[in-house]
Amino acid sequence: xxxxxxxxxxxxxxxxxxxxxxxxxxxxxxxxxxxxxxxxxxxxxxxxxxxxxxxxxxxxxxxxxxxxxxxxxxxxxxxxxxxxxxxxxxxxxxxxxxxxxxxxxxxxxxxxxxxxxxxxxxxxxxxxxxxxxxxxxxxxxxxxxxxxxxxxxxxxxxxxxxxxxxxxxxxxxxxxxxxxxxxxxxxxxxxxxxxxxxxxxxxxxxxxxxxxxxxxxxxxxxxxxxxxxxxxxxxxxxxxxxxxxxxxxxxxxxxxxxxxxxxxxxxxxxxxxxxxxxxxxxxxxxxxxxxxxxxxxx
Amino acid sequence: xxxxxxxxxxxxxxxxxxxxxxxxxxxxxxxxxxxxxxxxxxxxxxxxxxxxxxxxxxxxxxxxxxxxxxxxxxxxxxxxxxxxxxxxxxxxxxxxxxxxxxxxxxxxxxxxxxxxxxxxxxxxxxxxxxxxxxxxxxxxxxxxxxxxxxxxxxxxxxxxxxxxxxxxxxxxxxxxxxxxxxxxxxxxxxxxxxxxxxxxxxxxxxxxxxxxxxxxxxxxxxxxxxxxxxxxxxxxxx
Numbered sequence: 045x046x047x048x049x050x051x052x053x054x055x056x057x058x059x060x061x062x063x064x065x066x067x068x069x070x071x072x073x074x075x076x077x078x079x080x081x082x083x084x085x086x087x088x089x090x091x092x093x094x095x096x097x098x099x100x101x102x103x104x105x106x107x108x109x110x111x112x113x114x115x116x117x118x119x120x121x122x123x124x125x126x127x128x129x130x131x132x133x134x135x136x137x138x139x140x141x142x143x144x145x146x147x148x149x150x151x152x153x154x155x156x157x158x159x160x161x162x163x164x165x166x167x168x169x170x171x172x173x174x175x176x177x178x179x180x181x182x183x184x185x186x187x188x189x190x191x192x193x194x195x196x197x198x199x200x201x202x203x204x205x206x207x208x209x210x211x212x213x214x215x216x217x218x219x220x221x222x223x224x225x226x227x228x229x230x231x232x233x234x235x236x237x238x239x240x241x242x243x244x245x246x247x248x249x250x251x252x253x254x255x256x257x258x259x260x261x262x263x264x265x266x267x268x269x270x271x272x273x274x275x276x277x278x279x280x281x282x283x284x285x286x287x288x289x290x291x292x293x294x295x296x297x298x299x300x301x302x303x304x305x306x307x308x309x310x311x312x313x314x315x316x317x318x319x320x321x322x323x324x325x326x327x328x329x330x331x332x333x334x335x336x337x338x339x340x341x342x
Numbered sequence: 343x344x345x346x347x348x349x350x351x352x353x354x355x356x357x358x359x360x361x362x363x364x365x366x367x368x369x370x371x372x373x374x375x376x377x378x379x380x381x382x383x384x385x386x387x388x389x390x391x392x393x394x395x396x397x398x399x400x401x402x403x404x405x406x407x408x409x410x411x412x413x414x415x416x417x418x419x420x421x422x423x424x425x426x427x428x429x430x431x432x433x434x435x436x437x438x439x440x441x442x443x444x445x446x447x448x449x450x451x452x453x454x455x456x457x458x459x460x461x462x463x464x465x466x467x468x469x470x471x472x473x474x475x476x477x478x479x480x481x482x483x484x485x486x487x488x489x490x491x492x493x494x495x496x497x498x499x500x501x502x503x504x505x506x507x508x509x510x511x512x513x514x515x516x517x518x519x520x521x522x523x524x525x526x527x528x529x530x531x532x533x534x535x536x537x538x539x540x541x542x543x544x545x546x547x548x549x550x551x552x553x554x555x556x557x558x559x560x561x562x563x564x565x566x567x568x569x570x571x572x573x574x575x576x577x578x579x580x
Contacts, residue, residue: 200449200456207443210432216414217392217424219447219505223413228453322434 051175055247057287058182059240064267064279065189066236071265072274073202074229075209076125077134080141081237081264086148086256088114088238089245093160096246103166107242114238115231122230126223129212141258148253159252163245182243189236193276196232205229209274259301266304270311272318272327281320345370345509345540346391346422351400351410353386353564360386362564364400368509373531373541375555375572377548382561384544385427388511392424393417404509419447423502424511427544429494431501433487437478440486440497441469444504469504476500476530492523499530509540516547528553552576 046054067081088110095101095109121140128136148154165172166181173181196202204225207215216222245251263286271282286304290297317323346368353361361383368374376384389395391402393414402410409417423444431440445465449455473482476496486497495515502510512531516524528550535541535554545551551558551572558575560568568575 195457198459198461200446200458200460203439203443203446203460204450204456206435206439207432210434211430213394213414214426214430214432215443216394217418218444218501219415219418220443220450221413221415225450 046176048175051179053288053291055175055179055182057284058179058186059244059247060264060267060283060287061186061280062182062189062240062243063237063264064271064283065186065193065276066233066240067264068233068268068273068276068279069193069196069205069236070229070233072268072279073196073209074205074226076226076229077130078137078230078233079134079258079261079265080137080139080144081233082256082258082260083141083144084114084118084234084237085241085244085260085264086144086251086253087117087234088241089251089256090148090154090160090241091238092242093163093245093251094154096164097160097162103164103242103246107166107239107246110242111235111239114241115235118234118237119227119231121234122227125230126226138258138261141256141261145253145257148256154253157253159250159255160245161250163249163251165246165249178247185239185243189239190276192232197276201225201228262301263304266308268318269308270318272321272324275318275321278318278320282318343370344368345405346542347401347403348387348391349401349403351387351390351402352398353383353390353395354398359564361390361397361561364561364564364566366559366566366569368540368542369557370540371535371538372556373535373543373554375551375558376542376544376561377546377551377558378561378567381563383564384561385513386564387561388424388513388542388544391417391511392422415447415450418444418505419451421506421508422511423505423507423509425495425498425502425513425515427513427517429491429498431486431489431494431497434485437473437482437484437486437489437497437500438466438469441472441500441504442466444501445469445472447505469500472500472503473497475503477526491518492520495519495527496530499534503534507539509542510534511542511544513544514546515543516545516550524550 063081063085067078070076070078091113092106092110095106125133125136149157165178204220207218207220208222208225212222267282267286268279270286272278290300296303311318315324319326344367349365351361351364378384390397393412397410401408404420404422432443442460442465445468446460470482476499478493478496478500489497515527524547531541531554543555555572558572559566560575568578
């Protein structure tokens with residue numbers, strides 16, 4: 045049996061996997077840089093927490109509504125993001141993160157600096173689910189997100205996103221409604237972050253604005269970039285490795301932001317596609333090995 | 343009958359006039375050449391027709407419908423396709439996927455349709471057919487970014503054809519190509535025109551212009567200085 049500590053770490057990592065996969069839809073597939081993903085995680089967490097503690101919703105509907113609300117807010121906030129690109133988009137999304145965090149921090153309705161407590165873990169058939177049960181729930185959500193991810197990648201939506209990522213103007217002249225597909229990316233990605241936020245709230249049982257700040261957005265983005273942006277495996281592996289790192293060493297926990305910063309700089313210099321991106325050392329090595337092995341099989 | 347009618351088209355950038363009061367028409371079935379020195383406003387004209395730029399004044403009518411305020415995807419879906427002066431295939435996508443992006447124009451308007459699978463046997467076959475039609479050698483799974491220039495230009499034409507266009511705007515298709523490549527391209531342009539596609543061609547290569555265009559428009563500093571049949575314009579120039 046896994047110890048309670050290990051389960052806690054695995055749940056945290058699992059929530060990061062959902063966050064990384066959802067950010068990957070916006071930044072990896074559609075090519076829209078976002079430095080504000082934690083804001084949508086926060087919107088999901090607060091929606092779920094408020095519905096649970098004040099409107100007496102049970103976890104399950106609160107969880108779904110959290111995804112819907114975060115997705116809807118993502119769609120609305122995508123509109124100011126449509127007029128800007130690259131660096132300006134980075135600044136805009138960062139600004140959105142600060143505004144959302146400040147709203148949680150200064151508006152009493154959201155519990156202000158004290159946050160919201162008394163959020164219980166989900167119940168199933170009348171009894172609260174155990175930690176391993178919660179882990180299974182997180183794994184189930186990851187499986188659902190991966191299913192949606194694969195389905196999108198095979199669809200015309202995935203292709204339209206790829207075209208927008210590579211060359212927005214050319215994509216428009218290919219019949220792609222750039223605005224619509226960008227909004228769709230922000231909506232789906234934000235909805236995913238909202239679901240992760242709801243899980244986070246019901247796992248920690250209390251939330252505070254600082255959980256959803258700019259630093260958190262950078263952590264999520266680091267995971268995506270570290271693993272290999274624009275792939276499915278990259279964000280998953282990135283979230284697992286970077287999520288587990290602080291558990292293995294205390295200093296890594298204390299200097300987490302510094303460490304991630306250095307890691308990102310090194311990656312930009314030596315492996316710009318991340319450790320598992322299409323052109324990364326590992327993936328190219330793997331392809332070369334397979335090619336060598338292929339003739340031997342025949 | 344005019345497929346495209348442009349009237350009094352003006353486009354300025356920060357006080358610099360790129361196009362000034364340009365009026366011209368593109369007739370169904372023809373190959374119209376647009377010539378002029380660098381900075382004459384030729385590419386700006388294409389960008390206005392395809393909705394990348396919104397003109398400051400004037401109208402652009404396609405099959406009688408004003409399109410000057412329409413967005414690029416709406417214009418593309420009406421059957422106006424283009425290539426770019428500086429080739430811009432989607433570099434990390436395979437050749438097939440590059441064409442597939444444009445082939446998808448019939449699915450993008452409805453969310454439900456765009457959520458269906460893109461790489462079906464039918465769509466892949468259609469895209470391979472288009473790549474063959476422009477004479478692209480085998481190896482359709484390669485990334486487009488690694489292609490030599492001549493093939494990138496062919497790929498752009500294949501991609502444009504996937505929109506099933508009635509009007510094809512080619513922006514300096516022979517730019518940077520060797521003589522033989524230009525000749526092959528000339529043949530391709532002729533063939534597409536014979537298949538019923540109306541073509542507007544921006545070109546510096548005069549033998550190509552003289553070889554395929556039945557009418558020419560000459561732009562200089564955003565002003566239309568001549569229009570007519572190529573021989574007459576050449577006489578005037580010399």
